[in-house]
Amino acid sequence: MNRKDNILKIHNLEIGYEVKRNKNNVLFTDINLTGNSGELIALVGKNGIGKSTLLRNIAGLQRAFQGEILYFDKPKDIYSRGEFARLISFVSTEILNVSNLRVFDLVSLGRFPHTNWLGKLKEKDISRSLQALDMVGMQDFKNKNVNEISDGERQRVMIARTLAQNTKMIVLDEPTAFLDLPNKYEIVHLLNSLSKNEHKTIIFSTHDLNIAIQEADKIWLMLDDKIVEGAPEDLILNDTFNHIFENSSLNFDKIKGDFRMKRKHTEKIGLIGEGSYYTWTKKALERLNFSVEKGNESIRHIKVYTEQEQVVWELIPKEHQHLFNNIYDLSLYLKS
Amino acid sequence: MLNRRHLILIWIILSLLLTALFVLDIILGSVQISVKEVFNVLFTNNTDHPEYSTILYRFRLPKALTALFAGFALSVSGLQMQTVFRNPLAGPFVLGISAGASLGVALLVMGLSAFTVVSEIGVLGNWSVVTAAWLGSGLILFLILAVSARLKDIMTILILGIMFGSATSALVNILQYFSNESMLKAFIVWTMGSLGGVSLSQLNVLIPSVIIGLIISFLLIKVLNAMLVGENYARSMGLNIRLSRIFIFFSTSLLAGTVTAFCGPIGFIGIAVPHIARIVFKTANHKILLPGTMLIGGIVLLLSDIISQLPGYEKTLPINSITALVGIPIVIWIIIRNQKMSTIS
Structure with a gap:
């Protein structure tokens, strides 16, 4: 894919949240990033630096103070609500716990922007929802209730919901946060294969750096004063990773691709x-x-x-x- | 989740139950009228007891219809509030609608009596009371809508609704404190709720209002389903949150406000019935849950009404006590059952 064909272009973005009317708390400025088709992008940075805020901005749930985000070279306002919802889908950190909600019903909610105003599921909507469950390996769970399945299974179902929504881009806020180690790897690997097989641009934030290094095509690295993007290997080779936790007691081990405690040897x-x-x-x-x-x-x-x-x-x-x-x-x- | 055959069976059972209770509510009372006589009066107009005609048309039929539609309205508006606020203990009155209505009534009944001598305490079923209650709940709706357009977090709206409710209750208390005995009693009787005070001409207003509220609610099925997963997800799927909130709040106020205006604040139906429907239908999908809640709401309020008129006795009990006694065990059961789960809707 050509560099000019960026599906997502973020230009001089300034993000944060409104504290009071006319008083903004700016978290991060001057964000310039790109996303291409078929790319798995990991957003990495320390707690509180603004990862969630950036993702919410990209998903269109929050407005930036300055700068712009272009989706297929057009800003969000050009799209209608429905069009935008068919372009980008979102998975938040929130653990969903609704009683009596069937897995299939949750996944088919993803058809929301595709169905009529009564929400009637047509043949195509049902088959697309089942196909989505199939893609994440949860087809046998369609009649279970969402509060009866494990955290890892629920995360797969949430991903299936975005697949049912059938969007070019998927944004996930810490999809691996509550999972055990095998599930962490499996979920990120699933995201990787979805980005390749379905040609989707998938952006997720994470604290599991070694998993991100193994699976992501690109890393958006939020440092204290700037945000850097590049292939994980490039960022390792040019020592960028060492800047993430600059003032902490961690050192990045270039050979092992992981962080180590800095030790004072006696x-x-x-x-x-x-x-x-x-x-x-x-x-x-x-x-x-x-x-x-x-x-x-x-x-x-x-x-x-x-x-x-x-x-x-x-x-x-x-x-x-x-x-x-x-x-x-x-x-x-x-x-x- | 139930299979199709089960589902159809449940619909049939509930419909039959509703019809049976409706008929029973007309038959039973301080004067027993047989099914045959009821049929004669209503359909052939050929009866040995002309007084039955008066009883049926003036009292029994309006009361049964009121119970039916009030049951529909309160339970559906309760379901909407539980879904929107993602809170199992939300009900039709969390927005402060009944408090607003009682402020209206209190101002009319007690405020007016401070200045003029009101000889007759024809409080219940009085058009001026209905109007006052409607204005009161309309005022609260207006406040909630004005605030909700500015607030992003739905939980803040829930807290504000409760605050508005408490503030209006405080005002009502002040009015009560300064009012005379007969006015106070009239007001207290209103707060106990009554299905029997609605005349046939008032039904011409109550039923259409409830039907409009229900139609809006049925048109919102897709929206309500999206709201199950929270406003963030709903928005990310293309839902216009602000507009949806306005429609949901409007329909809730129309349903709960109308019933409160004509029957007084009837509690617990709105909180308890949606949970019964969830247990019966084992689904969160509003396509099934909404009509199911409606039917069960009608059933429960008709049943409460039959119990409250103590068949065979002269006296009737206040409907609010009966719905509370029926509703409280259900609410307690919900709390105990849901201790393991953090949010239920």
Whole structure:
């Protein structure tokens, strides 16, 4: 797709919320971003920086103070309510808990902008809703009540509702917030495949950076003073990620693609060993604020080796206890 | 969710029940009139008891019709409020409609008596009372609409409705404090509610008003369904929230305001009946829930009316006490049942 064919263009946007009449609390200024067809975009930034506000602006639920958002090169006002609702759909952070609401009824609500004023579901609306449930793998749940299913299942149903709405763009505010780890990965992966197979532009905010790095085509990174966009790999390679939590105790590990606590190392220790035993022993030692030096035998050091099919951690030079059968015992001794 | 055959069966049962209770409400009373006599009076005009004609046309039939339409109106407006506010304990009067109506009536009954000597306390079923109550609830509706156009958060409107209601109640209390005994009693009797005070000519106003309110409500089925998931989602699906609120509030005021004007503030029906309908139909879809709530509303109020006139006795009990005694156990049951769930609508 050509760069000129941006489905979404955000130009010099200033966002925030109205505190009182004529008094605005500006959260972020000078936002310039783009979104293309078939693209999964992850919006990343720390709490309170304005991610939700930006998403609500894009979804047309809130007005910006300045600047403009162009959808297919036209501002929102050009579109009627119905047209706009057929262009972009939204999933909020709110956990929906309506009793007696069937999964199918919830998903078919997505047909709202496509049905007549009585809301009558035609053949096409029903098949489109069922197809949407199929796409998120929830076809067997259509007759269940929405408050009887798990959080991960409910999130899938909410995504199915946007698919029934059949929009070119989908905006989701922290879709992975309440989910366990496998569900987090599955939901973002689902969004990725929807963006590719259905050629949709999907924008979601998240705090799960490593998942975003793996699945998103583009990251919108909200830093304290500016917002940067780019492929996750580009942002890693040019050190941009390190600026997210600039004043915190986190460091971005370029090789692992994840954040680590910055540690103040107090004491040096040598470590000799191989493979995963070396790696995890090193992690444990770092947690105890040791600065680990690989293979250094000239200072106090630890040797990990296997003896008679039993792994042994040996502390050298000998102290009153120097052989350990697991890392926990070793760390207990080192702490005492 | 029920399958189609179940659903049809429930519709048939409810319709039969409604018809049976309507007939029963006409037959039962301090004077027992047999079904045959009722039929004779109403359809052949050939009866041995000419006084039955008076009883049926002047009292029984208007009362049964009032119970039927008041039941429809109160329960449907209650359902609308529960959906819009996404609150299981909302009812037709959360907007302060009944408080507004009672302020109107209180001003008329007690305010007027402070200046003029009112000899007859023909309070119930009096056109001036109806007009005063209507004006009072209309004023509250106007305030709510003016405020709701400015407010984004629907919960603020709920709180404001309750505040308006409390403020008007306070004004009513002041009026009560300064009014004389007979006026006070007249007002208290009005607040107890009555289905029996509506004349045939007043039914010509009550029934069309309720029908208009119900028609608006049925046209809002799609809107109400969208509101189930909250205003944010509704807006993201292309709903004009402000306009929808205006229509819903207007229809609620028309339904609840009219009934309150003619019958006094009848409580609990509006809160309890939508929940009974949810239990019976096991759905949140207003396409089924709205007509279902309407039918059950008619059934419950007709039943309450039959109980209140204590068949076989001379006396009748105030309808408000009966609806409360029927409604309170349901409301308590809802609270206990929903402790696990945060929001229900």
